[in-house]
Amino acid sequence: MKVLNLQCAGQQHSFEGWFASEDDFRNQVARGLLECPLCGAKDVLKLPSAPRLNLGAVREREVAPDGVVPPAPLPATSDMFAPAGAGHQATLLKALRELVARTEDVGEHFAQEARRIHYGEAEHRNIRGRASAREAMELLEEGIEVMPLPAAVKDTLQ
Numbered sequence: 001m002k003v004l005n006l007q008c009a010g011q012q013h014s015f016e017g018w019f020a021s022e023d024d025f026r027n028q029v030a031r032g033l034l035e036c037p038l039c040g041a042k043d044v045l046k047l048p049s050a051p052r053l054n055l056g057a058v059r060e061r062e063v064a065p066d067g068v069v070p071p072a073p074l075p076a077t078s079d080m081f082a083p084a085g086a087g088h089q090a091t092l093l094k095a096l097r098e099l100v101a102r103t104e105d106v107g108e109h110f111a112q113e114a115r116r117i118h119y120g121e122a123e124h125r126n127i128r129g130r131a132s133a134r135e136a137m138e139l140l141e142e143g144i145e146v147m148p149l150p151a152a153v154k155d156t157l158q
């Protein structure tokens with residue numbers, strides 16, 4: 001499963017689409033099956049991939065990437081989804097690094113801890129740690145937002 005960040009060409013609405021693969025995405029666009037959920041435009045573009053779970057890659061390795069529970073939407077969302085460019089990638093990475101630096105590393109207890117925080121059983125704080133693909137899916141299904149860390153951010157963690 002691949003989560004792609006999409007945007008309609010007309011009004012630049014950003015939204016996510018879940019696809020079996022990028023080929024599946026291209027196929028759906030070619031057949032006019034995709035449309036913007038906000039304005040119905042069929043002119044849909046794929047944005048550079050943002051830090052979301054890529055369960056396709058995860059399934060192959062049986063281990064999910066390190067993830068974090070974001071405290072709130074990252075700042076400057078519209079800038080983050082601006083057309084690709086080195087500057088915007090750098091801004092996104094910087095924001096992520098700052099976010100991650102403020103998280104508590106809970107390691108293997110990530111799923112358990114994320115759930116406890118979500119249901120108010122643990123102090124509300126931002127955490128990072130590891131989860132299996134299945135755990136990550138279950139968290140998402142429960143409405144608990146998790147986000148994988150791109151390698152460029154993980155590399156800065158010790």
Ligand SMILES: [Zn+2]
Binds near residue numbers: 013037038039040
């Ligand atoms: Zn739109």
